[in-house]
Amino acid sequence: MTKREEHTATWQGTDDYIASDDLRRIVDVAVRLARPILIKGEPGTGKTLLARSVAAGLGMPLLTWHVKSTTKAKDGLYVYDTVQRLYDSRFQDHDVSDIRQYIRLGPLGESFAAKERVVLLIDEIDKADMEFPNDLLHELDQMSFTIPETGDTVTATRRPVVIITSNSEKELPDAFLRRAVFHYIAFPDRALMAEIVAVHFPDLGHDLLEAALTAFFRLRGVDGLRKRPSTSELIDWIGALVATGVDPERLRTELPFLGTLLKREQDLQVVLRQRAR
């Protein structure tokens, strides 16, 4: 059974990040059960921002590990710069027998070595190879790993809060999923969306907000869209509406700056065709 961390503080969301009630609870539960949190959701629902907000809310530093298609699990632990050591061996100005100076900890390694408790974000884990998550299982469970080159063991003194995001590009392995606390960020409903918009545009007029949300959710309801507009597109769009001073009444009949909401040519065509009817 996993070691239980003493409870520090409860994350409540921060001023710049509005979290739904259940998301707040999941973060709290995961922190207390010392299990990694796996966050999935449509692009643009704030998965990456969540980690930043949790870190700020709990008053812990944030370490980020952006996963790419070429990332290997070991990269997150440490990198042994053998080439540098080889080069150094040609001159007498370094003691190349000290391997430690060529070992650099990766983000996961650093989160273990940190003196204080940190939040570690493993961003877009599904970008990497299919076996990548499995390769991390042992380290995430034990919160410790050994560097064979030096014989050193890096052990977490304070178990980091691990937040993992995935865009579902690939399915994740079962063994990995079993250990995680899973949360799916559902698309915000209208009330929550109004709150989110208010964070970005505190002075937005009520009429414009209502008109924009109505138009936005109607647009999301259109059948046959390849990529439905998400929160970040809505924020951009309202930004454009505000900057140009569009009259809320106008949104009833037309959608200016449609290109900020729909990024695909085909989707624009679908919407324009529907409106023509």
Place this chain on the structure above:
Amino acid sequence: MSDRAQRMLFGEFFFGLRDAGVRVGLSEWMALMQALAEGVVRPDLSDFYHVARALLVKHEAAFDLYDQVFAAVFADGAMPTGLADELLAWLEDPKPPPMLSPEELALLESLPLDKLRELFEQRLEEQDERHDGGNRWIGTGGTSPFGHGGKNPAGVRVGGGGGGRSAVQVASERRFRDYRNDRILDTRDMAVALKKLRRLTRHEGEPELDVDESIDETSRNAGELSLIFRPPRRNEARVLLLMDVGGSMDPYAHLVERLFSAASGLNHWRKFEAFAFHNCPYEKLYSSMWGGEGVPTADVLRDRPPETFLIMVGDASMAPSELTSKHGAIDYYHRNETPGLVWLHRLRSRFRRAVWLNPMPEAWWRGYSIELIASVFPMFPLSLEGLERAMDALVKGRTPDVPDLDPRLMGGFHLGGS
């Protein structure tokens, strides 16, 4: 909480989820028990709903099933597929759970269940005082896990905060219906099998350090460092997937779709292409599973390099005339001048590494059309094991040479020139 209560929660909720097809294992269940025992879950059903979901369900596609099972166990909703007789029988006479492997049973025994149970009961008893009653943690008719002592301890409502709706109401709403895709995780298994298809070659690009060569060369230089770089290895495999989307394939549509999404999401080959056909490919292939533009089969035959891996998917079940006759295509308006079997033979002759995946269970492979197609393509079942065998056959190049077509099969059609 009584033994019976424990059994009911475990039996109904855990097995209800498993029965409904949610892949809940014992380690997930024990995580929930731990959360309950440690008081991480607030004594309120709404919180239990969210926390249990986060710990038990690891894919949004299964949220809908979870909602249904939750509503069935904690209210009077219906189980998604009905309680299996097996489960009911088990509840009558609880013996070691039938669906657990020996490893899982050992895990169950190694956990301090009594301790957990004690703590869990304590939490549940605390609920009496805090809540104002009137909801239905307790099902009607005394069937509830927690209904001992003649009193409903729960009647749990959402505490403070947003919404004010009960978890059962939330669950009954089934908001996650749209997220269902019934292709939970199996695409991964397929992707693992498909990944075997590779053809590694040295290729131009950012050179990589060749460690072995560098060491050799440096030794030869009496320790003077010499680094050897080489072009990187890259997977040059090209894969062509042709899928039958004809009517008799409907029962297997989800399976084929899964294969398609596994293959297209893999991003592992130099090139991946997929086309569709109805029953048998003729002079045209379709660019999507839902019809779409036609691509001349002759172009595909000519333009795709012969070393392309060809994967055909179909039930190979049709009227023999669809294979052997001119104008035999099932689509009424489609008048093919060349019999389907000839097209199949051309595909197979061009792409020497080719397999046919049949979604039907092997035991059902009877019929003349299957026999005919199996004489042209090595046929494998579209099961995980069959897929693995097929990939092995493709990579190792063990697909046998294609025999010449017997013109008599096509009654009068002249093969000349093909």
